[in-house]
Amino acid sequence: MPELPDPPPWCHRLLKPDGSSTPCPPKGAHYTLEEMQRAVDGYIEIVHLKGGRRRHIMVINEEGKLNGLPLNERATSLYDGFPDCIVGNALVCLHTDVD
Numbered sequence: 001m002p003e004l005p006d007p008p009p010w011c012h013r014l015l016k017p018d019g020s021s022t023p024c025p026p027k028g029a030h031y032t033l034e035e036m037q038r039a040v041d042g043y044i045e046i047v048h049l050k051g052g053r054r055r056h057i058m059v060i061n062e063e064g065k066l067n068g069l070p071l072n073e074r075a076t077s078l079y080d081g082f083p084d085c086i087v088g089n090a091l092v093c094l095h096t097d098v099d
Contacts, residue, residue, distance in 0.1 A: 014089055015075045015091075039059065043063055047079060058078065061088040065087055071086075
């Protein structure tokens with residue numbers, strides 16, 4: 001089971017289906033709904049990470065599977081929802097980053 005370090009370097013990262021990740025900090029003190037929707041290209045859903053890291057969450061595209069988005073293996077490996085999988089972009093942040 002992958003273990004995430006405390007906030008940096010995983011906090012405020014956008015995990016992409018191609019295996020890459022990019023920094024994606026909020027513009028203000030918290031992410032706005034629009035920022036999260038832009039990051040995941042659609043309506044958002046918030047899911048938890050495995051390993052007891054309940055401070056960390058992942059914001060994903062709620063309709064990603066319906067829209068045929070590609071599998072995100074890295075995000076799936078961090079997700080606390082086995083046997084389900086994550087598709088499309090996934091934003092990793094702290095639960096306090098979401099207003």
